[in-house]
Each structure stands twice: as structure tokens, then as C-alpha cells.
Amino acid sequence: MTAIDPALRATRTTCAYCGVGCGVLATPDGNGGAAISGDTEHPANFGRLCSKGSALGETLGLEGRLLHPMIRCSNGVMERVAWTDALDHVAHRFHHIIARDGPGAVAFYLSGQLLTEDYYVANKLMKGFIGSANVDTNSRLCMSSSVAGHKRAFGADTVPGCYEDLDEADLLVLTGSNAAWCHPVLFQRMLVNKQRRGARIVVIDPRRTDTAGDADLFLGLKPGTDTALFSGLLVYLADNGALDRDYIERYTAGFEDAMARARSIAGSTAATALATGLAEKDVAAFFQMFANTPRVVTLYSQGVNQSAQGTDKVNAILNCHLATGRIGKPGASPFSLTGQPNAMGGREVGGLANQLAAHMNFTPPDIDRVRRFWKAPRIATHEGLKAVQMFEAIARGEIKALWVMGTNPAVSLPDADAARAALGKLELFVVSENVRSNDTVNSGVHVLLPAQAWGEKSGTVTNSERRISRQRAFLTPPGETKPDWWIVGEVAKRLGFGAAFNFNSAADVFREHAALSAFENGGSRDFDVGALSSLSDEAFDAMAPVQWPIRAGEAPRPRLFADGRFFSNDHKARFIAPEVPVLRTETTAARPLRLNTGRIRDQWHTMTRTGASPRLGQHLPEPFVEIHPDDALKSGVTDDSFARITTDYGQCILKVVVSERQQRGMLFAPIHWSEETASDARVGALVAPFTDPYSGQPENKATPASIVPYEYVFRGFALSRALLALPPQIWWTRVSVSGGHGYLLANNADLAGWQSWLHAAAGDDLAEYKDVGGGVYRAASFSNDRIETCLFVGPARDAGDWNVVKSLFAAEALSNDQRRTLLSGRSMDGLASAGPVVCACFGVGRTTICDAIAAGAGTAAEIGARLKAGTNCGSCIPELKRLIAQAPVPGADSDQRQLATASN
Template sequence: MSVVDPDLRAVSTTCAYCGVGCGILATPDGRGGAAISGDPEHPANFGRLCSKGSALGETLGLTNRLLYPMIRCDKGNMERVAWSDALDHVAHRFQHIIARDGPGAVAFYLSGQLLTEDYYVANKLMKGFLGSANVDTNSRLCMASSVAGHRRAFGADTVPGCYEDLDEADLLVLVGSNAAWCHPVLYQRMLANKQGRGARIVVIDPRRTDTVGDDDLFLGLKPGTDTALFSGLLVYLADHGKLDDNYIAAYTTGFDDALARARSMAGSVGATALATGLSEADVAAFFQIYANTPRVVTLYSQGVNQSAQGTDKVNAIVNCHLATGRIGKVGASPFSLTGQPNAMGGREVGGLANQLAAHMAFTPPDIDRVRRFWKAPRIATHEGLKAVQMFDAIARGEIKALWVIGTNPAVSLPNADVVREALKKLELFVVSENVTSNDTVDAGPHVLLPAQAWGEKSGTVTNSERRISRQRAFMDAPGEAKPDWWILGEVAKRLGFGAAFNFNSAADIFREHAALSAFENEGERDFDIGGLKALSDEAFDAMAPVQWPTRLNAQPQARFFAEGGFFANDRKARFIAPEVPVLRTETTAARPLRLNTGRIRDQWHTMTRSGESPRLGQHLPEPFVEVHPDDALRHGVDDGGFARVTTDYGQCTLRVVVSERQQRGMLFAPIHWSEANATGARVGSLVAPYTDAFSGQPENKATPASITPYEYVFRGFALSRKPLALPAHAWAARVAVNGGYGYLFADNADLKGWQSWLKSFTAEDLAEYKDFGGGVYRAASFAGDRIETCLFIGPASDAGDWNVVKGLFAADALSNDQRRMLLSGKSADGLADAGPIVCACFGVGRNTICESIAGGARTAADIGARLKAGTNCGSCIPELKRLIAQTGTAAVPQQLAVAAN
């Protein structure tokens, strides 16, 4: 009779990815892994997970894991040291630099991946006790314009609505948001509303993304013209008697100035069409739908925020909701879709350089209030440097010490090559991480500190609807990894601040965080979780998801502002008159295109976590640039070929995808690949460092660029049980595969050089197929009946089938027929290759789907019934529909995605 280990039970926690904040049930398997499923009780997702969340179990291994503190020795090597030595060193160097150069010479750069408790301790240490506000976060790159827009309009960074509004709205307007890929669980709620209640969907975006397809109206406006569109809408609402005059008079101020500015920017439907590049018919249709639908939710994300005019875009949207009183009501609000799992929690504790904790600001009353609560001897009295400014100051030598925690700025910041060079100038460069290698770790920190990863951490996160959820540990931390809050607290103690950082658990920190939120707060401040400040350890462990505010002796509040109650001194909202945009992204003869950057469906940020999942690496395995057919013809680039994308800041070499879904004059490239996992594909190095004047958020959507073809004679792939260092002359992308490591590459070097490279580390019994005259070389070595290493290289059309060989590589043993057929690069059993994965949740390939279509499947639901594809997160459904449209009765479609064949 087997005995089940009682510790291997399902643990309720939250997802590590986007700001939806999905609940997860993680069941450890006792071997360092866990089974992952959606938590049906969590109100954010009711059991649904997207492809990334579903694959979290594949990212829990210890590959590339930082396990011990490391310090760079005099010879330049990183050496393992005791925690006490590492912490003493960090504290001593910070103390020395502050004593010599002042607190402005030190900085922290944090992450929306941190738990609220980690964020709280970091901000308390820097702002309260080191005396500098130079603590910013990668959330500056995602949602800072929303924060600034909220604060300008509402007097506080308040999200007015909640997820239930997505179920109850009659019109859902998605602006700069590819929710089908980036927030698929919420997008499925929107589609359920459309199908069940008849809600209409309008998508506003320069790109025809996968969110377009279930829409009732698509507005493919010119980049950067969102403000003009919503200014035109405000004018239309005023001219057609659709304002809520009572709401405006009772609860707002500044309407006349905002309307006058809107008239000057886009005074009519025709003027709006001219400003945005849209047809008058489409503009009029949108204005009419909006004007005549009381329940409207406008959802916006990075397409709005990541702009040098991002804050004005946010306020132009908010203006229309304020003018119609469509705010804080069931099914009616502006709604910012947050990018990271705890971007909201970071905002709550002052994670941005221009904020204090608990949504307080750098005003004399708030500074004094936080100082007294913290008993802080040297509290910062003015805003610190925002992210781009911070790294500029490092480059100038003004900031001497930087502590990076849980993020990868050498990839993600704009003008990333300059950022990498700036890091070399630091006297003290500390990185808290859980991996031994990424671009920032490889940039040469003086100290590496091993932090706990998802699955080992315990604390809280806050999602996009202000819902605080517990993230619970379900695995033991490996090696000597520690919580980020513990690491920060130990340094604080060594700096002489022990009494203020005497935290023994995440619960201790949460209680203090909650108490500060309620301190001298009689409803004047939006963020108040004082009702949770006395939670016992047991109650904290068991805490169910809860929305803030959760005031003492009051029920949680789902919505704000339906009846005013704003947080400016006069308790009124402010209409904001947006500035006339001053574009710094004009194209030139040398840079005739604009580069837009963003995310793809199955990857996350710089792939430090998601890149470890074989399932997620199968949909779009290589870095690419998407080009409209007319631009491809004009610039001589071909679908499936390579191109060099160049801006004034850097260049990348990327695979080409020619697609009519891309707007003419625009390029699109994903942000995920880095030097650690691809060659010359770090797209952040291309992005201009222009920032919004109010939020400091960079413009990631419209950098002037050029594109030229880049030819490679050979294509190929390699698979190995151990990591490989491919020849430096090759262009390569690392891809997670089952059983080892995969690499897709292209090259112009002699094939005999590849043969020599392979033989330099493989066994003598190498099986080879050589046709150097025909440009083909294939080889494999074995350990018993299992492939140890293999290399396939040839002309683009004859490099072997990546998907077939990858499947053989994953096998524990090959049959004689499979071994004999291996170097053919074809299936030995005659079975059809499933093709590149379309549905990551269930591993369904493109060719399998096309066979189903040829066999009579005529809808995405038909395919789901036969293959399960599209029946979990639904983010592959748009691609299923395209395959249906393109395939018809043919068995093999035109290639739709970047994939090696």
C-alpha cells in the first residue's frame, strides 16, 4: 500500500506573469517540480490559465540557478562567499559612497516581479533611511503613464473599476492592448460577455493584432494619434448632447479648458479622421457607438502608456469617461491593464521614484507623516531619478552604486547598449537574482545575491483590479537563496537601522504596510488596508484575495468615483487639457520606417523564466521583425529570410515575417530576446530614449528605423544534452526543448568548420551525412540508444525537419529504424510532422490543425472539439481562424509563423 506524502498537497498561490493576478493551485511532485492548475475559487480567473501560466511547472528546475552569494575578486572572477561576507561588503560600500558623495550617489532599480513586502522594505530603506528617492522600477517602462494620468485626474493613483465591469459592459474599447495575447484570461471574459450579452468590442491599434477578429470595429490609427482620437470624441459628445452635465458640475473642474483644447486638436469627425489617418466613416461609427452606449469600459495598455505622450493619452481617455459620468459604475470605467504581476503592489508602497509609500507624495505633509511613522532619520524630501534618468546619471558618473533586484535592465531599457556601458562605470554594482546568467548578470556586477524564485517566495501581490492575493511558497528554496526582503533588511541592520528593519516574516512587513496605509487617513487617501493591519500570522497565511480599500470596520470597495469622492484637496476630478504632441519620432530618408516593440503570446519579458519552458518555445521560436508586404518589396526583404533593422541607437538581425496585419511604414519586433538567448536580437538596443514629460515612461512604439536584407547561405539547428557555445560567426537563437538544449541558427561559414566544431567535443562514434558540394552536413552522436548531440545544416530548404528531430531527441531510446533514418531529417514511421505549435496549452501543431480543417472542421469550436486546441486560454483562437480562412480544403497552409522547417 502506497503512502502519500502529506506535504505534497495543492497550495493556493498566484501566477508569476501578468497583472491579471490569476490564482494557481500548485501541487509539488516531491522531485523539485509541481503540477500547475488554475484555482477555480480565485475571483481573477475562476480556474482559467493562459499558456504561460499553464506551463509554469516547466520553469521550476535549477538550470542556470544562482544558489550562493558571489563577490568579484581582484582577478575579476566571481567567487562564492558566505552570506555575512556578502552583506558586510554591500553595506560597507554603500556606507562609504554615501559618506563621500551623499545619498544621491546611490540607487535601487526594482521590479514588478517582487512581492509587495520586498518592495516595501526596499523603499523604506532607500527613501526613509539612506535619504535618497533614487529607487525606481521596471514598472516605469509599463504603467507609469497610467499612474501619472490617474494622479492628474483623480488626485491619486486609483483604478476606478474592477473585472466584473468586463462582464457587465455593453461596449468594450481596447486601446493599444493586444489582450488576446497579453491578458488572455481577461480577454476570454470579454468574449463571453460579447457572446452571452451581446457586448460590442472596438479595437484601436496601429497593428492588426490577434485581438482584432472578434471586434465589431477596428480602428487602425496612425501611431501616436490616440490623443487626437479621444479629443475628437470629447468634442462629439459635447456637440451631440451626450455629456453628463450634472456629474461635470458636481464632481469635476477644468472641463471648459479641456474641451477648448480638444476642439483645437480635433474639432470634428473630419478633422479627427485627418489627424488619425482613419476614414471618416470609421471615426463616426466609433463616436456614435460610444455616445449611445451608457455602459462603456475603455481598456488600455502599453500602446497607450509606452509613449512620449502617454500621460496625455491616458487623460484624453479619462476625460471622455468623466464627461459622461461613466466612471466607477457597473460596466462603466476607464481601466488600465497592468503588465506585471505586482506592478500595482509596487505602486502602493512607493516603488516609483516620484512617490512615497501608501500612495503618498513628496509634499511636506506626506513627507512628515511617513517620517514620523517610520521614525526615519533622513527621509528623502524630493523625488528621485526615474529609470531612464537614473541610468543616464550612472553614465555621467553621478550615481556610483546601484542595486538591481529582480529585473534585467541591460535588455529592457531603451538604448540598451548605452545602459550596458553605463553599468561598467559603477563603483558598486549589486544584483539580486535567481539566475547565474542574463544580460545584466553578465554585465559584470561586483556582488551577486541569490534570491528566492516564484514557488519559494511568500508574501502578497496586487492585480489590476486592486485585488491583493497571497503568493505562497510550495517549494523549499535551493542552496542559500533568501527572500529579497530578508537580504535588504540584513543590509539595513549593518547600516545601523536594525530597529526599523526587525522583520521576521513577510507577515510582519505586511502588517506594517497596512498600518501605514491607515495612519492619519480618514478617507483622504485612496489606499487604505487598515482593516488588515492586525492579521495574525495564521490569518495572513490563510488570507483570501481581497480588494482595497479595506478600511478598518468597513467592507472592501469594488469601485471608486460613481458619486465623486476624488482625492484632490477640493475632492473634485480634474479634466486635463492635453498638450499638442511634439513628435520626436519623425522618419527621414535614412530612417523611413517606425519601429514598434511589444510582446508575443507565449513569452514573458526577457525570457529568464518563460524561456525555460519547451512548450512555450514552440510557437514563435526565433526573434523576428514583422513587415507589411509593400515595405518588404520596397526594401528587398523576403518572408522567412533575414533582415538587419537599424536605428540611430543600434542594430539587430532578425527573421522576417511579411504580414498584411502590419501597418505600412511600420515594423514590429518583440522585446523578449537578449544576448543571453540570441545573436544580435536585443531589440531594446534599437529603442530611442525619449520619455514622457509627466511620467518619465519611455517611447517604445515609434523609433525611426531602416531595414535591409541580410543573406545567410545556410540554415540549421543543433540539439544537445549540455549547453553549447555555437561558433561566433553564426546567428543563433536558443530554444527550450525537452531533454536538453536546442539552437536554431543561420550562417555563411564553410561547412567543414562546423564539422570541426562538432568533433571538438563529441564522441568518436559520430554518425555523419556529408554533401559539402550540395551544402549539406548532418551528424549525430549517441549515448546508448539516445541522441547525445546532433547538428543539421544545409540550404534553407534542406536543413532537415526541426520538429521531427526535436521529437526524436526527446525520446529515451530510438528504434533501429529511427536511428537509421535520423540523418534524413524525416520521420521514420511515416507519421506526419505536427508542425510548429499553435496551441501551447495542449501542444497542438499547425499541420495537425490543418489536417483537421481539411477533414471538415470549419470553426474554431470544431477544432477545439476534435483536438482541444483553443479550449483553455483561447489565445490561439485567432490563429485557428486564420488557418481556417487560408486553408479551406487544402491540407497544407501558407506558413503563418516564424518557425524552422
């Protein structure tokens, strides 16, 4: 563990990852790193952190950081320049393109990992002063369907509830949310409610995820049928006397139309079962639970939002809560689980192309109000292009200049190869980033601007329950890095808008943002933090987490809408009649399966941060595709083999995981790997670019696909202190390991080719073992008594033990015996492999856990008591339970053991 100087004090800040918004205590070590722990006083997490948050300290190094402005010269080489030169160039090129082609020819693409202040200044420049609304954000890919659903139902993008509702609900319905992996701190809060109060949990998802492991009822519905399920629920509530007729009459409109549409979609429990592919008894059980439980929270995330019918799915859920009056009450509300740390803050300042700042819209009164506040005569008067449409316009040559801030659209957008190709057509392509290289940067960027990273920048973020928290700097900004708000402001000044961008600190920006939220508001708009508009710099620095609205003279309100007052013109909520659900993409004989994409437990987005943590790379180190055993048999693929997945848009080669937890007819592949981190795993390139007509959010869950076996003769791994340039025509994935970089490999080349490559990469001073007949080659170079580079290649599993060699690589010095036996690829001195990491928080491997189970640990709690596994964020507990269930039963014959495994 890193020694911490007692003179260095902990800084209260907020986690850099998901929308839970956990408080973090960061204590600098004086060497550019920090010790990380949870903030016990932060109301979002009360000291808990997930595996990713716990490992933040491992991601603070400067390797790969962008530290100076750079411009591509005429010879194609990126060269370091002064800030003034870079800013002058960006402003000059933007000015030229706008003068020639109009403001619609330029665009910004922002990120839910920006701070609110960064978002605000970028939005103000583009919409207020350049005069274009072509400013959108990667949050469009995460939660824009929830935004659209909220606005249609409530008149504003308002999350009604708060995290305390998770403690007080008697029924928790998770739909399209693998919260056990993606929001584990909140999921553990739900499990505490289940254990202490007896709350029941229903999980609705095409995949039997780890979240389903603790469910009282799992509904593995067909993809795209959420609207049918909740329409059927609305009909059931009406037919069984479970509606709140008084609430409907007094506070809502549109109920009859919504009910008629619901009856046409799923008019009975039996019809709902037929539409969703569920057993009628399971549908009935869910409907009865919901109807008979006044305190219900329905939590929805990407499985609902990332759909070409995402907005209708959201409104089908909201309809059920409005119809029962279960909204904004303790333990009763619909709740959108946000994916990114500041997606909510971006929504507050108008970071989406169809919004103005402070939750205002492109209506004449709102446009005029923002124009007058900003003194912005060129203000945009209509919505801009949403993310997918923006990149399509770039491909057509309509958008000539693009500024990307803090995101990697060449990986994350659907049809990602087309998006990457579009970037190469731009006349001006600017990227503000903190890494020198990623797929987007490497797609023809003209100007690179070094932005401060988490730990260096200061401002605010807003979490899923509308709670604003401070993200504070605790590290000295390296090189010439600057805050994003400063970079944008400097360009604005050079464009002639200096008076409106005279910000000297994040506090300056926040005060203006807060003042705009209260401007001519008077309670008519949901978002109002006007009480914070006069904070001093010192008060801003010390600001405690607080939920909005924060109106002057009023106390903050943790819940909204229980009083029946909404933000529509007549203050009533609207029931929405959803369209009859139809998947935009149909399977065919050539594409018989549907590809679902999503996250895994220990990685984040495109791994530019989490990929730097050795701990986080050990649980699932390889890009994979998950398939049901029946589909695997039909397709000829087997577990731990390789397969090629093809759609109409692209293809990948991934490791195969055969699992009964995957639904028949479906594939699942994680989104995280890029061209930077793997050879053939750009899953975004496979996804169809179909979008929801209301939200513009793409359908990431149901692209028609095919799968066929892909054979590799050799497998193996390499470890190196420095990044390696691997030979062509091999399959590889890069993994961060202690002391350097690891590569998991597969190919069909001969051993001579591997030997020749390693000699070129590591020199001729190698210890080597070669078995030509057996197809095995192992070699290592050393620096003093430490491994410098090593390569282990062989057929199937004969290459060597990755975990054993990785442990030896991490050692500062090898003993003579370890050095002599290294090329065996096995432990010869009691250094047992702990196996793949299951608990990333404490680095506990599968073998260690299985040994504890064999020694008598029969529950997850007992494993935790012995090994600490599962005692922090709890996201590994479902896997601990599976390992317990799969353990050999003492005295059982093989048939009984197989039955125990299959029943898990």
C-alpha cells in the same frame, strides 16, 4: 504527466506573470517540481490560466539558478562567499560611497515581479533611512503613464473599476492593448460577454493584432494619435448632447479648458480622421457607439503608456469618461491593464521614484507623516531619478552604486547598449537574482545575492483591479536563497538601522505596510488596507483575495468614484488639457520606417522563466520583425528571409515576417530575446530613449528605423543535452526543448567549419552525412540509444525537419530504424511532424490542426472538440480562425483560394 503523491497537498498561490493576478493551484511532486492548475475559487480567473501560467510547472528546475552569494574577486572571477561576508561587503561599500558623495550617489532599481513586502522594505531603506529617492522600478517602463494620468485626474493613482465590469459592459474599447495575447484570461471574459450579452468590441491599434480578430470595429490609427482620437471623441460627445452636465458641474473642474484644447486638436469627426489616418466613416461609427452606449469600459495598456505622450493619452481617455459620468459604475469605467504581477503593489509602497509609500507624495505634509511613522530622520524630501534618467546619471558618473533586484535592465531599457555600458562604470554593482547569468549580471556585477523564486517565496501581490492576493511558497528554498525583504533588511541592519528593520516574516512587513496606509488617513487617501494591519500570522497565511480600500470598519469597495468624491484637495476630478500631440522622432530618408516593440503570446519579459519551457518555445521560436508587403517590396526583404534593422541607437538581424496585419510604414519586433538567448536580437538596443515629461515612461512604439536584406547561405539547427558554445559569426537563437537545448542557426561559413566545430564540441564518435556539392552536413552523437548532440545544416530548407528531429531527440531511446534514418532529417517510420505549435496549452501543432480542418472541422469550437486546442486560455483561437480561412475551399480554383486567404 508527472505522477503526484496523494499525500502532497495543493497550495493556493498567484501566477508569476501579468497583472491579471490569476489564482493558481500548485501541487508539489516531491522532486522539486509541481503540477499546476487554475484556482476555480479565485475571482480573477475562476480556474482559467493562459499558456504561460499553464506551463509554470516546466520552469521550476534548478538549472541556471543562483544558489549562493558571490563576490567578484580582484582577478575578476566570481567566487562563492558566506552570506555574512556578502552582506558586510554591500553595507560597507554603500556606507563608504554615501559618506563620501552623499545619498544621491546610490540607487535601487526594482521589479514588478517583487512581492509587496520586498518592495516595501527596499523603499523604506532608500527613501526613509539612506535619504535618497533614487529607487525606481521596471514598472516605469510599463504603466507609469497610467499612474501619472490617474494622479492628474483623480488626485491619486486609483483604478476605478473591477473585472466584473468586463462582464457587464455593453461596449469594450481596447486601445493599445493586445489583450488576446497579453491578458488572454480577461480577453476571454470579454468574449463571453460578447457571445452571451451581445457586447460590442472596438480595437484601436496601429497593428491588426489577434485582439482585432474578434472586434466589431477595428481602428488602425497612425502611431501616436490616440490623443487626437479621444480629443475628437470629447468634441463629438459635447456636440451631440452626450455629456453628463450635472456630473461635470458637481464633481469635476477644468472642463472648459480641456474642451477648448480638444477642439484645437480634433475639432470634428473629419479632422479626427485626418489626424489619425482613419476613414471618417470608421471614426463616426466609433464616436456614435461610445455616445449611445452608457455602459462602456475603455481598456488601455502599453500601446498607450509606452509613449513620450503617454500621460496625455491616458488623460484624453479619462476626459471622455469623466465627461459622461461613466466612471466607477457597473460596466462603465476607464481601466488600465497592468503588465506585471505586482506593478500595482510596487505603486502602493512607493516603488516609483516620484512617490512615497502608501500612495503618498513628496509634499511637506506627506513627507512629515511618513517620517514620523517610520521614525526616519533622514527621509528623502524630493523625488528621485526615474529609470531612464537614473541610468543616464550612472553613465555620467553621478550615481556610484546600484542595487538591481529581480529585473534585467541591460535588455529591457531603451538604448539598452548604453544602459549596459553604464553598468560597467559603477563602483558598486549589486544584483539580487535567482539566475546565475543574464545580460545584466554579465555587465560587470560585483556582488550576486541569491533570491528566492516563485514557488519558494511568500508574500502578497496586487493585480490590475486592486485585488491583493497571497503568493505562497510550496517548494523548499534551494541552496542558500533568501527572500528579498530579508536581504535588504540585513543590509539595513549593517548600516545601523536595525530597530526599523526588525522584520521576522513577510507577515511582519505586511502588517507595517497596512498600518502605514491607515496612518492619519481618515478617508483622505485612496490606498488604505488598515483593516489588515492586525492580522495574525495564521490569518495572513490564510488571507483570501481582497480588493482595496479595506478601511477599518468598512466593507471593501469594488468600484470607486461613482459618488463623485475624488482624492484631490477639493474632492473634484480634474479634466486635463493635453498637449497637441507631436511625435518626438521623425522619419527620414535614411530611417523611413517606425519600429514598434512589444510582447508575443507565449513569452515573458527577457525569458529567464518562460524560456525554460519547451512548450512555450514552440509557437514563435525565432526573433522576428514584422513588415507590411508594400514596405517589404520597397526594402527588398522577403518572408522567411533575414533582415538587418537599424536605428540611431543599434541594430539587430531578425527573421522577416511579411504580413498585411502590419501597418504600412511600421515595423514590429518582440522584446524578449537577449544576448543570452540569441546572437543579434537585443531589440531594446534599437529603441530611442525619449520619455514622457510627466511619467518618465519611454517611447517604445515609434523609433525611426531602416530595414535591408541580410543574406545567409546556410540554415539549420543543433540539439544538445548541454548548453553549446557556438562558433562566432553565425546567427542563432536558443530554444528550450524536451531533454535539452535547441538552436536555430544561419550562417555563411563552409561545411568544413561546421564539421570541425562539432567534432570539438561533441567528440569524434559521430554518425555523419556530408554532401559537399549540395551544401548539406548532418551529424549526431549518441549516449547509449539516445541522441546526445546533433547538427543539421544545409541551404535554405534542406537542413532537415526541425520538428521531426526534435521529437527524436526527446525520445529516451531510438529504435535501430530511427537511428539509421535520423540523418535523413525526415520521418521514415510514421513519426509525422505536428508542425509549429499553435496551442501551447495542449501542445497542438499547426499540421495537426490543418489535418483536422481538412477532415471537416470548420470552426474553432470544432477543432477544440477534436484536439482540445483553444479550450483553455483561448489565446490561439484567432490563429485557428486564420487557418480555417486559409484552408483550401473544396472545388475552388486557385484564384478563389487566394481570395479566401487574402480576405482573412
